[in-house]
Amino acid sequence: MIIFVYDNSFEGLLTAIYEAYYTDIKPRAIVSDEYYEPNLIDNRIYIESDITKSNKVYEAIKKKISQDALRHVYHVFLSELKEAPTVIYKYLLIAFRMGYQVDFLLTNQHVLNMHKISKKVSREKHRMLGLTRFQLIKEDFYYAPIEPDYHIIGLLAPHFANRMADQHWMIHDVKRGAAAVYDKKEWFLTEVDMKLQASVGAEEELYQELWKTYFKSISISERRNPKLQKNFMPTRYWKFLTEKKQS
Known part of the structure; x- marks a missing residue:
């Protein structure tokens, strides 16, 4: 066969x-x-x-x-x-x-x-449009970690490029080590090699690494690829939701 x-x-x-x-x-x-x-x-x-x-x-x-x-x-x-x-x-x-x-x-x-x-x-794409949460982590750079079941990051990016056209942002698919990055002009897909497993005390270091990763991503043109209750909010998404985080 x-x-x-x-x-x-x-x-x-x-x-x-x-x-x-x-x-x-x-x-x-x-x-x-x-x-x-x-x-x-x-x-x-x-x-x-x-x-x-x-x-x-x-x-x-x-x-x-x-x-x-x-x-x-x-x-x-x-x-x-x-x-x-x-x-x-x-x-x-x-x-x-x-x-x-x-x-x-x-x-x-x-x-x-x-x-x-x-x-x-x-269905997951539409769900994640409502569950993606951005954090302002440095100056005008917004960051959103997600961990979807499917590789939908490229489906989410056009929506946020339109909605947040005046901001720099990154949507990071933590599970796949991929990110959609927007530089106020266009969005593109890139790899993100860093791991986001930082303790609370290491938050500033984490943000610095994200900041470096963002600028590294937008500077390497070869890495661009512009072509890549519980029923509505499953518990597997909660760790990335601001309103679900424990204070």
């Missing part, structure tokens, strides 16, 4: 889908190299990212299916679930035949799986 393995990037996934759709090799599944486990049964084929091929798939989804389909694809990719790449692949095989009508075919298990995962990611 053939397995396509890619580099965990969105471009890599779209390249794998290109190879699966436009060549004679039809994989049983597509898996990120983060999750792939070698075995004696599967024939692993590693797919190198190709920006030209990924752009072709991106444009094909938008033009031949719909903008909604492209949103579903991206949301499911951001779920980071092991099965997500295969779910996307199976969905697109149907969607390229049916066009925009594919999203009405909810009796099909592949389409239904796509919608279920996409809805979970979208």
Whole structure:
């Protein structure tokens, strides 16, 4: 059985889908190299990212299916679930035949799986828009730590870039070591290597490190990537909420 393995990037996934759709090799599944486990049964084929091929798939989804389909694809990719790449692949095989009508075919298990995962990611995005709390930590620099289930930091950034357009800010995904940074002109994604496990007495040191990280992030252009009760406020989010912190 053939397995396509890619580099965990969105471009890599779209390249794998290109190879699966436009060549004679039809994989049983597509898996990120983060999750792939070698075995004696599967024939692993590693797919190198190709920006030209990924752009072709991106444009094909938008033009031949719909903008909604492209949103579903991206949301499911951001779920980071092991099965997500295969779910996307199976969905697109149907969607390229049916066009925009594919999203009405909810009796099909592949389409239904796509919608279920996409809805979970979208639901968390909207929840986090209301749960993200910024702290003024130095001059006009605002910082917000979050720890979402899904990799949604890039979905949150446009909202806050519009809402806090006159401020410098950083939204830090603590679990993934990633941040969305805004410099009063544009937002971009970057890596944050520091760990935020400081004691109360080390707060000033923590803020200084954040300040340095912020300026380091905005100065390295190569790291920019502008493309990356309990029902409503689950307890796993409480540690980052100002109103839930113990005095």
